[in-house]
Amino acid sequence: MRLSELSERSGVPVATVKYYLRERLLPAGTRISATQADYDEGHLRRLRLVRALLQVGRLPVATAREVLAHIDDESLGRTIRLGAALWALPHGPEPDEDAPETATARAEVARLLSELGWTTALELGELSPVHRSLVASLATLIRLGYPCDVTYLAQQARLMREVAVQDLDALELFSTEAERVEAAVASAVLYEPLLASLRRLAQAEESAERYGL
């Protein structure tokens, strides 16, 4: 399809599509004449993801470009490719090495992962920014005097594993690996607020059921 059709079908203005092309967020189309290029369904899908990253995830252009580069790196294994793309997304705070609670939190996270038997997380350790921000969040809780024990965290982690099972089952519905990785990134950015809303609604529901309004 032409640029004008790409713009129309995606609802993204032509000028914005051109900007994404210049910023290498969207791969160039196949040149069919000196002034025209052809775009396919892959461009349409990528355009949707770019909007999700920039408009909903509010990622800086350079970060979005990095995420997309990992998505396109076919030399990587599936988990690493997905991991690299997700790791490039904005994540929580970094552990504060000067705070005495950080060492406690680090030991707690290690105990939690052992109890869960999550060997990949144990193996990758704090190479993963997600792991690091888990340590940092827990250290903050401890510092503010809201300790949470490993048993409680493990229960919540097991439920999150069930969520992840559903997430990955949903990804299986896509036919190509590129689509799956794109959808996983979109899900990380777009579904997190949705899941947080569902949790708060569920709390209100559970409270009303137990104690009335």
Place this chain on the structure above:
Amino acid sequence: MRLSELSERSGVPVATVKYYLRERLLPAGTRISATQADYDEGHLRRLRLVRALLQVGRLPVATAREVLAHIDDESLGRTIRLGAALWALPHGPEPDEDAPETATARAEVARLLSELGWTTALELGELSPVHRSLVASLATLIRLGYPCDVTYLAQQARLMREVAVQDLDALELFSTEAERVEAAVASAVLYEPLLASLRRLAQAEESAERYGL
């Protein structure tokens, strides 16, 4: 205890404690002389919560004051009191009434809640900002071409309900209603990033188990 001890035990500098007192984020102590006041364990607990709201939740002072006012309003029933405090917290985007996807999203959320049998959420409807931001998030997903069907959302919502059961069980451990509401607010602010990290770690774990690294 004196102001100096309150500062020491909480790790909050004296000047900051005085600022919180001036801003009515922390109730005044019991006056014991012209220049001295006495503070109790309730002050210590409140100080912890104020720090969580301002430093971790990054709430504006006026918003924090509103949240705390609901926590202190003993005239309300438990669910309403908790709800009012949670509703005053920052939440997701508001539905865009000019977007055609908003009506679709609204109908989907209503179907979801019916399927779940969440009568309180159905009854309160979009009075709840959490409900409104669920509609807004879903409308964004639809607009960007990532539709998610009610069956998938219902599965995730049921898992969030199990999370909420654990959340409320944890609150039962506190002996007073004021402590429970405070802890619920702290949990909403402090545990959301933690839960998001656990979900991402779980996704990586599940992916590694299914497909290798």
